[in-house]
Amino acid sequence: MDELLEQARSIYEGEIDFHGQSLAETLSTALLSLSGVLAFIVGFLTQNIWQTLYVGLGGTALTFLVVVPPWPFFNQHPLPWLPARTGRGALAGSITVEGS
């Protein structure tokens, strides 16, 4: 039961790693800006404002599809967790701080 809940939570929350977060940020900015520019150009060239509306909305839908779900390419750099404490006090393994 717990396992099932954990799976449901992971799908719902869709967590991605730090590199993935940076990539998602860049992707959403780039895709939305691009769709905005494209929407204007298409509408202006065809002189039809409905084209602008549909291209803009389509680009936004695409951005949602690309950025929102936790696709595998957002999880290419999983951060290794510290090993669990064994017993009291001491940590197994070494901690690296600022590369030292």
Place this chain on the structure above:
Amino acid sequence: MHSSLVRVQNVFGFFTSVAFTVAAVIAVSVLLSPQHPSASLELRNVQVVKGRPHYYSTKREEYAHIKFDLDADLTSLFKWNTKQIFLYITASYPSSSPSTIPSSEAVIWDAIIPSDFARSHANTYLHPTTSKTKPSKKSKQKGKPYPEGASPGIVRLSNQKPKYQITDVSGKIAERTNATLNLHWNIQPWVGALVWTNTKTYGRWEGLKGGVSGFEFPALKGSETVKKEELRTETGGERNRGSPA
């Protein structure tokens, strides 16, 4: 951006900024499209008769009934951001003391001309000429206004009845001089600013050529010398608003 919900919020937030920016650019882009409207507006007939503002009124006022010819090419007003144009004609006449009181203006006729890309709506219309005999194809192509014509903005009206009879606050409108008929428009865009008639040239937008004609209000006519049929007004499609089909 660590969880789906945060990503949804981020994408939607930036989408609103992009949408606003695109809308602003569209609103400004209409300045690039040239505009060269021209019109010829002529008075056909003007009659002044006594009348009442409503059925139970005891007040008797003078009403002017103005018929006109309009031949306008406003196609260049239909840019890609134009939803519809509200076209109207006013009769303007100077006040008793022009130095202190501005001249009066009264709308005698108006119409909504939708763009080709505006979805059809019952209120967007230009008065159909209701004639019993069907006009031949040739005359249809030559002198019919939009919707029947090919392009929005070509308006050809001949001996057009007014939509509104006009009167003055004083109730006296007969024998006023130096009156003019003026064509006006209001461009209603999909996004951006409403633009009214420009008679001067601004950048690529040329001012309206023509669209003005002077006339004088005649003397009052007795109600027995004028036929009622001659004082009919035009009714537009907006009459149907709010009433069942």
